[in-house]
Amino acid sequence: MGYGKRVYLDNASTTPIAQDVLDKMFSYLKEVYGNPSSLHKEGRTAKKAVQKSRSNIASIIGCDTDEIIFTSGGTESDNLALIGLAEANRHKGKHIITSSIEHKAVLDSCKELEKRGFEVTYLGVDGDGLVSAENLESNLKKDTILVSIMYANNEIGSIQPIKKISKILKQSKTANPIFHSDACQACGALPIKVNDLGVDALTISSSKIYGPKGVGCVYISNRVKTAPIILGGGQEKGIRSGTENVASIVGFSKALSIANEKMEKMSVQQTKLRDYFISEIMKNITDVSVNGGIVYRLPNNINLSIKGVEGESLVLMLDDLGIACSTGSACSSIDLNPSHVLINIGVPLELAHCSVRFTIGRYTRKSDIDYALNQLIDCVRKIRSMSSVK
Amino acid sequence: MRQKNKEYVISKITTGKKCKNNSRIDGEDWVYSPEVREHFFYPKNILFDETGYKADGIGTVGSPECGDVINVWIKIDKMTERIKDCKWRTFGCASAIASASMMSQMALENGGMTLNEAKNLKPQQIIERLGGLPDRKFHCSVLSHKALRDAVLNYFEHYAK
Amino acid sequence: MQNNKRKFKLIEKLNESDNIVSLLFQTSDNKKYKFTAGQYVDIKPPAISGHGKSYTIASAPGEKLIKLTIKSKGAVSCALIDLEIGAELELEGPYGNFYPEKEMKDVVMFAGGVGITPFYSVLKNKFESKDKSKTLLFYSNKTKSDITFFKELNLMAKNNQNLKIIYCLTQEIKPVKQIDEYTRINKTIINKHVALGGDKCYYVCGSIGFVNDIWKMLKELGVLEENIYTESFY
Numbered sequence: 120m121g122y123g124k125r126v127y128l129d130n131a132s133t134t135p136i137a138q139d140v141l142d143k144m145f146s147y148l149k150e151v152y153g154n155p156s157s158l159h160k161e162g163r164t165a166k167k168a169v170q171k172s173r174s175n176i177a178s179i180i181g182c183d184t185d186e187i188i189f190t191s192g193g194t195e196s197d198n199l200a201l202i203g204l205a206e207a208n209r210h211k212g213k214h215i216i217t218s219s220i221e222h223k224a225v226l227d228s229c230k231e232l233e234k235r236g237f238e239v240t241y242l243g244v245d246g247d248g249l250v251s252a253e254n255l256e257s258n259l260k261k262d263t264i265l266v267s268i269m270y271a272n273n274e275i276g277s278i279q280p281i282k283k284i285s286k287i288l289k290q291s292k293t294a295n296p297i298f299h300s301d302a303c304q305a306c307g308a309l310p311i312k313v314n315d316l317g318v319d320a321l322t323i324s325s326s327k328i329y330g331p332k333g334v335g336c337v338y339i340s341n342r343v344k345t346a347p348i349i350l351g352g353g354q355e356k357g358i359r360s361g362t363e364n365v366a367s368i369v370g371f372s373k374a375l376s377i378a379n380e381k382m383e384k385m386s387v388q389q390t391k392l393r394d395y396f397i398s399e400i401m402k403n404i405t406d407v408s409v410n411g412g413i414v415y416r417l418p419n420n421i422n423l424s425i426k427g428v429e430g431e432s433l434v435l436m437l438d439d440l441g442i443a444c445s446t447g448s449a450c451s452s453i454d455l456n457p458s459h460v461l462i463n464i465g466v467p468l469e470l471a472h473c474s475v476r477f478t479i480g481r482y483t484r485k486s487d488i489d490y491a492l493n494q495l496i497d498c499v500r501k502i503r504s505m506s507s508v509k
Numbered sequence: 510m511r512q513k514n515k516e517y518v519i520s521k522i523t524t525g526k527k528c529k530n531n532s533r534i535d536g537e538d539w540v541y542s543p544e545v546r547e548h549f550f551y552p553k554n555i556l557f558d559e560t561g562y563k564a565d566g567i568g569t570v571g572s573p574e575c576g577d578v579i580n581v582w583i584k585i586d587k588m589t590e591r592i593k594d595c596k597w598r599t600f601g602c603a604s605a606i607a608s609a610s611m612m613s614q615m616a617l618e619n620g621g622m623t624l625n626e627a628k629n630l631k632p633q634q635i636i637e638r639l640g641g642l643p644d645r646k647f648h649c650s651v652l653s654h655k656a657l658r659d660a661v662l663n664y665f666e667h668y669a670k
Numbered sequence: 671m672q673n674n675k676r677k678f679k680l681i682e683k684l685n686e687s688d689n690i691v692s693l694l695f696q697t698s699d700n701k702k703y704k705f706t707a708g709q710y711v712d713i714k715p716p717a718i719s720g721h722g723k724s725y726t727i728a729s730a731p732g733e734k735l736i737k738l739t740i741k742s743k744g745a746v747s748c749a750l751i752d753l754e755i756g757a758e759l760e761l762e763g764p765y766g767n768f769y770p771e772k773e774m775k776d777v778v779m780f781a782g783g784v785g786i787t788p789f790y791s792v793l794k795n796k797f798e799s800k801d802k803s804k805t806l807l808f809y810s811n812k813t814k815s816d817i818t819f820f821k822e823l824n825l826m827a828k829n830n831q832n833l834k835i836i837y838c839l840t841q842e843i844k845p846v847k848q849i850d851e852y853t854r855i856n857k858t859i860i861n862k863h864v865a866l867g868g869d870k871c872y873y874v875c876g877s878i879g880f881v882n883d884i885w886k887m888l889k890e891l892g893v894l895e896e897n898i899y900t901e902s903f904y
Contacts, residue, residue, distance in 0.1 A: 429576065431602035432549075439550065449576040450602035455645060455721060457576065472576035472600075505555045507569075507578040507600040575721065631900050633885045644878050647904050658767065 122441055126487045129443045130327075130419060130480035131273050131304060136370070137329040137481075143373045144331065147366035155363050156352065165365045172372035179379050180321065181312040182338055188355045189336050189368055193303040193324030194224040196337035199348055199359065200299045200320045201228035204265050204339070205237055207346040208297065212262025215239045218250050219463045220277075221269050222301055226459075229267075247412025248277030248464045252284045256291065263294040270305035270316075274447060274460040274476060275411030276420025278309065285317025297343050303327050303335075307378035308386060308417050319343050323375070325367065329481060330374030334367035381481065389418040389479045396421055396477065396488050403496050410466055410474060419479040422447075424461075424470035427508040428499055433475050436498045442491050447474040469508070542640030545607040552606055554613035556582055556596035565668055568659030570652050577601040577649065579609055581656040583616070583627075585664055591621035597656070604642055604649040611635050612653035628661045630654055675760045676703065680753050681735060686818045689742045690784055691751045692728065694735040698758060705731055707795035708769030708788040711738070712762040715749040722746060726787040726875075726901075727764065728819075730794035736761075739818060741784040768875070768901040775871050778864055779807040780855065780884045782876025785903060786818055789875065793823075797830050804832045806864060810855050810880070812841040824848065836863050857887050866891055875901045 127135070147168060153161025155169050170184070177184045190196045205215060217229055219241045229239045240258050242250055250268055266288060271278045281300055288298050299320035302311050307328045313321055319342060324335040339345050339358070351360030400407055406426035425433070430446025437444055445451075447458025449472055457471035466474070477491070503509075541549075556562060564582040571578040578601065584594035595616040597609045612635050616622050622630065632650035636642050642650065677698035684692040697703050707730055714722025723746045729737035740747050753759070769792050779789045786809060793805065811817050817837065827833045838851040838859065851859050860866075872893055874884045881902045888898055 427600060429601050429605075432606060435549065435603045448602070449721070450605070450646075450649075453645065467574075468576075469573035472573070504557050505552060505598050505606070507571075507580050507598045508573050625896055629896055629899060631885070631895075631898070632902070633882055633900060634895065644904065647878050647902060651902075662767075 122490045126442045126491050128477040128479060128491060129445050131478035132445060133326045133332065134329045134480060136331055137374060137377055139377060140330055140370045140374045144366045144370040147369045151365055155365065156354065168365055169363050169368050172368045175372045176336060176375055179375055180338060181314050183341060185356065186338055186341055187336050188339060188359050189334065189363060190359055191333055192326060192335040193322055196322040196335050197222065197224035197301055198228050200322060200337050201225060201267060202232060202348050203345040204297050204299065204320060204343065205232050207344040208264045212264040213237045214260045214263040215265045216242060216255060216258055216263060217267045218242045218244060220244050220248060220272055220460045221267065222273060225267055225301060244463055246465050247415065248272055248275045249412065249415060250279050252280050252287050255284055256287045259291055259293045261294055263296045265297045265299065267299040269301040271309065271417050272460060273304045274458055275422045275464065276417035277411050278415040278417065281316050281318065289317065304417060307382060308419065313338055325371035325374055328374045328378040331367045331370040334364050334371045385481060386418045392479050392483060392485065392488055393418060393421055396492065399492050400495065404499055408470065410461055411464060421477040423475055424466060424473045425475065425499055426473055427506040428473050428502045430472060430474050432502055433498055436502065437494060440494045442494055444475055444477045446476065448472040544638065544640040545603065548607035548610040549603045552610040554596050554610065556598055566660040566664030568656040568663060570656040570659060573600060577605055577652055579652050579656045581660045583660045583664065586621065590624055592616045592627055593621050601649060604646040605652060607639055608635050608650040608653040611638050612657055616657060624661050628658050630657055675762045677758055678736065678761050680755055680757045683755065686739060688815050690739060690818050691742065692737050692739045693750060694737050696735055703736055705764035707731055707791040709764040709766040711764055713750065713759060715746065715753065715759060717749040718746050728787040728790050730791050730798065732798060739784060739787050768899060769873065774803050775869060776804040778870055778872045779805065780874040781807065781809045782880030783811055783816065784818065785876030785880065788901060790819055793826055793833065797826060802832060807835045808838060808855055809835060810838040810840065813839055814842055814846050814849065855884060857891055860887060860891060866893065870897065872898045876903060878902045878904055
């Protein structure tokens with residue numbers, strides 16, 4: 120391989136584990152093996168580790184320690200937030216509002232709730248992928264009990280006006296629903312103090328912030344009631360049963376601390392690389408469009424449609440050259456439908472199939488971007504030469 | 510005793526790998542087969558520019574909106590009624606590109622397919638030669654089958670009169 | 671490919687078997703819809719945001735209403751089955767060359783589940799046109815209640831000595847009236863019922879797996895590639 124190492128530009132999918140996180144976790148994996156629910160010393164040691172991690176995470180996001188529930192990751196946290204909060208509050212109403220560009224964990228949870236008799240409004244977004252707070256307000260009903268709007272989108276990086284929405288929900292005379300936000304992508308890039316944002320529930324995933332996979336949490340304010348979706352031993356205040364994943368929780372907490380410390384610096388660094396990458400692509404490749412807006416956009420997100428170049432073929436060709444990225448094309452998805460996010464921001468079908476996403480990470484250097492750029496230019500030339508779409 | 514167990518474990522892993530290969534041929538796991546890889550990275554018979562290419566039959570299937578398009582151009586040996594050239598371009602994923610390339614190779618093998626053979630070159634035949642494709646990629650081979658068939662029918666329509 | 675879209679109105683729904691429903695459509699302009707038996711149409715119901723799907727026409731070309739026989743599996747199929755009577759939608763086509771021109775040859779058909787649809791159309795058309803060639807149909811399903819068009823097919827076989835049907839059930843506890851085999855179609859069964867020589871044509875229609883299996887078996891039994899025609903539902 121010419122470059123000598125892989126260039127990983129799929130950090131929105133998942134991130135490599137940070138060395139400090141790995142180092143911290145190792146001793147816990149090996150030595151702190153007790154069940155936190157046990158009475159003996161091994162159990163108490165494990166419990167202490169979990170509580171310390173919980174308390175750290177709570178202080179970073181500005182909530183009480185007991186408002187953090189550990190889960191197996193972002194998907195489970197979203198499921199718990201949607202289904203758990205809805206079911207626990209169904210006596211107050213059955214209407215839920217979300218956006219059409221949420222992660223499937225939120226959308227599919229909503230579909231499940233519809234089967235259980237809830238009514239869900241899926242708000243449209245504009246061409247930049249932004250929800251209109253006014254539009255949301257006009258969709259509020261007396262029996263709206265829950266609103267879920269993701270802080271930043273995983274595909275196009277669009278950042279929603281969470282504070283504005285929260286203000287509207289608190290001041291509304293029609294309804295004051297519970298406000299949840301999926302912050303898996305925003306975490307590490309944007310401030311996530313829950314009281315500043317004005318949310319009652321928030322999802323965070325360890326695998327997106329250089330922590331271990333298989334762990335995450337959901338913040339659920341003590342102001343609101345929630346029902347469990349996983350039953351059993353009664354851990355996490357009975358809201359999420361199951362023996363705690365101690366070492367991963369410790370790793371997650373460490374990862375969040377590091378991400379929080381590095382946030383400002385990373386934001387500046389990645390924005391620079393992102394803008395450089397986009398402008399160089401525009402200079403060197405014709406018929407390219409950026410998907411999503413540029414102002415309210417995550418610092419690390421590049422999502423483009425390159426005419427005549429089907430996404431899966433580009434991703435595989437780049438992969439062979441040592442570059443990892445992803446696509447929203449139909450052929451790359453399990454259900455053979457193109458990305459619902461791209462369709463909902465108005466990207467024409469033909470261009471949705473030509474989409475490619477690069478997401479910069481903590482370890483991405485300018486030389487990596489330059490290498491990716493050169494290979495991208497070559498691959499586009501090759502694929503276009505054999506394309507039916509000229 | 511320990512040595513023996515170790516050997517057993519190693520041979521089990523090898524057997525496991527073999528089973529995985531077999532299921533790949535039946536198209537269950539999406540792993541690059543060597544054949545798909547070859548035809549994706551070194552596709553055969555692409556027509557980069559059709560100006561001046563006097564095709565006897567042309568077939569076009571799919572649409573950019575669907576995410577799959579294939580154009581096929583064929584030349585027929587009028588004496589033997591066999592395909593003497595088969596070129597293509599496609600807008601599609603790796604499986605679509607590999608299917609088109611394999612289809613064109615099969616059309617030209619053994620002195621070229623007869624028109625009857627080409628008309629009925631089935632997706633199953635293309636997939637078998639590619640070493641298998643996952644079921645959700647089956648439609649990629651259907652596209653190549655239809656495009657070649659359309660090219661032959663186009664020839665019949667315009668030239669065989 | 672031409673862009674042939676026409677508007678149709680849903681007139682009737684029929685429950686064919688456990689999870690298979692027939693939808694009967696009429697052209698909105700009341701004019702005849704021309705197609706060849708075995709062809710299909712492309713549909714995208716309004717409720718679906720992604721791709722539409724292709725569905726084989728189960729009615730014969732001479733019939734008044736267009737019949738689509740659909741298994742309730744997958745988002746598009748379920749959305750179609752949920753349509754209200756009177757709903758209008760666009761059908762694009764007809765497309766396909768599954769059942770080609772040579773109608774005089776003896777034919778062996780293999781249908782897996784809802785793969786019966788093109789054969790149903792072809793058979794109705796064949797017997798109306800007084801075609802004298804012989805047809806042997808292998809029809810594979812899980813249980814007796816899964817068999818679509820059971821009564822209609824048996825009536826056709828009763829009235830036409832040139833049609834023979836071999837029913838194979840893969841999950842039924844035998845014995846069941848009128849059923850011939852209680853296992854998946856295999857080479858032994860094919861050998862048992864088919865004289866493999868001669869100039870026959872073989873048609874296979876069903877799921878990707880079913881068609882692949884039968885195609886392989888036929889080749890192993892020495893049937894020439896050019897005499898095998900396949901259509902997979904996916």
